[in-house]
Amino acid sequence: MLDLRPVGYVIGLLTATLGALMLLPLAVDLLAGSANWRAFAGAAAITFCCGLFTAIACRNAISGGLDLRQSFVLTTGVWVVLPLFAALPFVTGAPGLSGTDAVFEAMSGLTTTGTTVITGLDALPMGINLWRAMLNWLGGLGIVIVALIFLPVMKVGGMQFFRTEGFDTLGKVLPRALDISKALLSIYLVMTLGCALAYRAFGMETFEAVIHALSALSTGGFSNRDTSFTEFAVPLHYITVVAMILSTLPFIRFIQLFRGEVKPLWQDLQVRAYLRWTLYAIIMVLAWRVIRDAQPFWPALHQSVFNVVSIFSGTGLLSGDPGQWGPLPFMVLLIVGFIGGCTSSTGCSVKVFRYLIMFRAITTQIRRLLQPAAVHPLRLQGRRVEQEVISSVIVFFTLFIATFAVLAIALSMTGLQPRTALTAAWTAIADIGPVWGPEVGPTGAVGGFPDPAKWIMTIGMLLGRLELVSVYVLFTIRFWAR
Amino acid sequence: MLDLRPVGYVIGLLTATLGALMLLPLAVDLLAGSANWRAFAGAAAITFCCGLFTAIACRNAISGGLDLRQSFVLTTGVWVVLPLFAALPFVTGAPGLSGTDAVFEAMSGLTTTGTTVITGLDALPMGINLWRAMLNWLGGLGIVIVALIFLPVMKVGGMQFFRTEGFDTLGKVLPRALDISKALLSIYLVMTLGCALAYRAFGMETFEAVIHALSALSTGGFSNRDTSFTEFAVPLHYITVVAMILSTLPFIRFIQLFRGEVKPLWQDLQVRAYLRWTLYAIIMVLAWRVIRDAQPFWPALHQSVFNVVSIFSGTGLLSGDPGQWGPLPFMVLLIVGFIGGCTSSTGCSVKVFRYLIMFRAITTQIRRLLQPAAVHPLRLQGRRVEQEVISSVIVFFTLFIATFAVLAIALSMTGLQPRTALTAAWTAIADIGPVWGPEVGPTGAVGGFPDPAKWIMTIGMLLGRLELVSVYVLFTIRFWAR
Ligand SMILES: [K+]
Ligand SMILES: [K+]
Structure with missing residues (x-):
């Protein structure tokens, strides 16, 4: 039998922490004189108590650490349970969302998706906007920890390639998680603070600086404005661009940088490919805007750079409406969205590393056609890539495309137009x-979608964020059979 | 040095044959009293002579058969050279197409794509419409031969799985090609004749019966009507459905059936999956039409069945305009188009067999997460699938998606709208x-596309038809280096 108590213990602690963190927006609303602080008070009490009781009930079983199956249940469990609690303030408080909408918003926050159901963000109490941005930020932190520690051990989507990198010996999962999490937390906090201060220095208001630092560095993309980033000054755009690029680099490199090692970051093939591809995408979009659409160069430049980097990194903050820029920019944005950031970043999607492996697998395949007898080992970054990793990567990609197709079909069934x-x-x-399409509100909010569509998107966000395989495995009989 | 003379010999013979075949539409136009027979006379003379001279010039080098690299050059060479000659009558004769349009039309014919640049098909001389349908039919025959004989030897996209099937010993490529081609030709002729007679029996005019038998059984899809199949009677729809399904089944099974073996067809997993998925797709589209759009059941039935089978098989004949049926039908059609027929059929796309292997690879992967030590061999149809085959299949799929993305980007650059x-x-x-989108004419013709878009599509058709890898390999330095 699978012992779920260690899982319950960790989820309990995380839930209690989430409850405690609700005191921040509570304090902000209280200081701002908004009556909406009550929503956070109730939610914080419920969340904290539920978490604490669960942790206490399960506390004696954790000493053995987590085994493989428990790790799988934990990762999915966290992103199923936490959004439910995180959604509470949205229901009891200011926007007064329905259950479906609130869970959607919380899942969108914690998976760093950033799609919102809310129209009229500017009029919301500050606490609610802070809470949304905090969910982005916490989700980003959580996912980096999962990508650095859990996925390599769980061998999800070829991530076992990164098992030995940085952390040579692999003990039990949990103690390492705490160590690495601490290092990560410091780096992440410093970067966020730096971003917020830079915003402030270039004239953004403090509250907005905090919100956007939280949501840009987590590639989350929630904004406190209906117009997203459009109305901000040009220098603020470029600060965000830097923040978004940082958030898609492999965080393992930052830990190494922290230890004084510059070389690994500099020589990282994934980082180089990511920056190169970003450049190509920007050039294509910019050329279209300037040459074909005859836009003035400088505004076109900062908007093209901003939106390409935003979609490539999976942040989703927008400047203007690039969905209306015409065929080529639309297609480029779609495709960079399907590439995504580097591994162990807050970015999502297929990831640069997997494309590098797939491109090499294709080259190898073509070589093999001509010299069937010869052995063609695939190498990346000076290391041999095992066949098992290659298979995992390509199977991941296949599953990604298949899941995308199923989601698109399912969303169509709810009556949404094909583009939507x-x-x-x-x-x-x-x-x-x-999201672009006729059913999307003028501010980009998807509140008008039918409820089934919102649930399908909620499930899709969860699947995508946890790299599909780690969720699907829970639905096999074999998983629960032993 | 690569000796290209054997390749030249075969292409020369095929070109001469193509020239000789132009006498058929020539005769039809002559009998119908259309002056357009002159276009065929000139084109036939040029094509026949060019082909004959090439064959004669290269004739002494063929005795050794074809080696691997020559096979690659041959398959791509055939689909590059023949469309150029097949395009001649379109330029010199009735529709008076530009060079770009004529090559597009011929390539669309010989790759069994069936997209047309011509508006006003009904008014064309009969010879031209016959020629278009013949190109479909010849392309379909050619591709079955390639799929049965060449691709397994060339190990393209996992086709080596079918090397031993049916034809156990593998000698030199060319002599077998002739034997199998003869068997295939008989079966294909009989099926086409049967289809045409069935059409005739249910009231279609002889000429139209021939045209549609040629284009349905080859999954080509050229029609002599601007409205495609819309105006034909209901029984004729179902005859076409049967023809289209037959043309997507593995032709190897027909050869076995011919020898009296029914079991292989009956037990073929690929066939079963294909029929099952077709049924699911029909049910989804039909349910949408009847329940959501409140269409009367019987017309909705024959139109849904017809269009789903047509797109799934890659035929592309249409009844009505399913592109306007709304989100779900549109999405279902898109996706079945990405599945395609069985291997060694005239169908195209990724193919059912590759999806079966990919689904199993995914299952295996997920199992391996839980039991890393255990060996999980992948089996299909009672036979073990080698790792090499699995890799080839999944790499093929990746390459397919990547090529699709590049084509979509390139087409967007020409200014086409995203949907188009x-x-x-x-x-x-x-x-x-x-093709669906605002730039497509009311009859579905793409004549109004910018020329670069037509060339991109022409290249795409060629790549898709020859399963990508067999073309890409020609662009590697290594191929030509030895
Ligand atoms: K995002
Ligand atoms: K076709």
Whole structure:
């Protein structure tokens, strides 16, 4: 029998922490004189108590650490349970969302998707907007920890390639998780603070600086404005661009940088490919805007750079409406969204590393056609890539495309138009943010979608964020059979 | 040095044959009293002579058969050279197409895509419409031969799985090609004749019966009517459905059936999956039409069955305009188009067999997460699937998606709207036929596309038809280096 108590213990602690963190927006609303602090008070009490009781009930079983199956239940469990509690303030408080909408908003926050159901963000109490941005930020932190520690051990989607990197010996999962989490937390906090201060220095208001630092560095994309980033000054755009690029680099490199090792970051093939591809995408979109659409160069430049980087990284903050920029920019944005960031970043989607492996697998395949007898080992970053990793990567990609197709079909069944269904499936599985189509409100909010569509997107966000395989495995009989 | 003379010899013979075949539409136009027979006379003379001279010039080098690299050059060479000659009558004769349009039309014919640049098909001389349908039919025959004989030897996209099937000993490629081609030709002729007679029996005019038998059994999809199949009677729809299904079954099974073996067809997992998925797709589209759109059941039935089978098989004949049926039918059609027929049929796209292998690879992967030590061999149809086959299949799929994305981007660059660019890329790479979008004419003709878009689609059709890898390999330095 699978012992779920260690899982319950960790989820309990995380839930209690989430409850405690609700005191921040509570304090903000209290200081701002908004009566909405009561929503957070109730939610915090419920969340904290539920979490604490669960942790206490399960506390004696954790000493053995987590085994493989428990790790699988834990990762999915966290992203199923926490959004339910995180949704509470949205129901009891200011926007007064329905249960479906609230869970959607919380899942969108914690999976760093950033699609919102709310129209009229600017009029919300500050606490609610802070809570939304905090969910982005916490989700980003959580996912980096999962990508650094859990996925390699769980061998999800070829992530076992990164098992030995940085952390050579692999003990039990949990103690390492705490160590690495601490290092990560410091780096993440410093970057966020730096971003917020830079915003402030270039004239953004403190509250908005905090919100956007939280949501840009987590590639989350929630904004406190209906117009997203459109109305902000040009320098603020470029600060965000830097923040979004940082958040899609492999965080393992930052830990190494922290230890004084610059070389690994500099020589990382994944980082180089990511920056190169970003450049190509920007050039294509910019050329279209300037040459074909005859837009003035400088505004076109900062908007093209901003939106390409935003979608490529999966942040989803927008400047203007790039969905209306015409065929080529639309297609480029769709495709960079399907690439996504580097591994162990807060970015989502298929990831640069997997494309690098797939491109090499294709080259190897073509070589093999001509020299069937010869052995063609696939190498990346000076290391040999095992066949098992290659298979995992390509199977992941196949599963990604298949899941995308199923989501698109399912969304179409709810009656959404093809353009809406396709971009909604895309934004959900790659945790990007924007949805384009006739059913989307003028501010980009999807509140008008039918409820089944919202649930399908909620499931899609969860699947995409946890790299599909780690969720699907829970639905096999074999998993529960032993 | 690569000796290209054997390749030249075969292509020369095939070209000469193509020239000789132009006498058929010539005769039809002559009998119908159309002056357009002159276009065929000139084209036939040029084509026949060019082909004959090439064959004679290369004739002494063929005795050794073809080696691997020559096979690659041959398959691509055939589909590059023949469309150029097949295009001649379109330029010199009735529709008076530009060079770009004529090559597009001929390539669309010989790759069994069936997208047309011509508006006003009904008014064309009979010879031209016969020629178009013949190109479909010849392309279909050619591709079955390639799929049965060449691809397994060339190990393209996992086709080596079928190497031992049916033909146990593998000698030199060419002598077997002749034997099998003869058997195939008989079966294909009989099926076409049967289809035409069935059409005739249910009231279709002889000429139209021949045209549609040629284009349905080859999954080509050219029609002599601007309205495609819409105006024909209901029984004729169902005859076409049977023909289209037959043309997507593995032709190897027909050869076995011919020898009296029924079991292989009956037990073929690929066939079963294909029929099952077709049924699911029909049910989804039909339910949408009847329940959501409140269409009367019987017309909805024959139109749904017809269009789903047509797109799934990659035929592309249409009844009504399923592109306007709303989100779910649109999405279902897109996806079945990405599945395609069985291997060694005239169908195109990724193929059912590859999906079966990919689904199993995914299951195996998920099992391996839980039991890393255990060996999980993948089996299909009672036979073990080698790792090499699995890799080839999944790499093929990745390459397919990547090529689709590149085509879509390239088409967007020519200024086509996203919906048009996406469906054009889809129809080109999977050789289906219809394109949907604002730039497409009311009859579905793509004559109004910018020339670069037509060339991109022409290249896409060629790539898709020859399963990508067999073309790409020609662009590697290594191929030509030895
Ligand atoms: K996002
Ligand atoms: K076709």
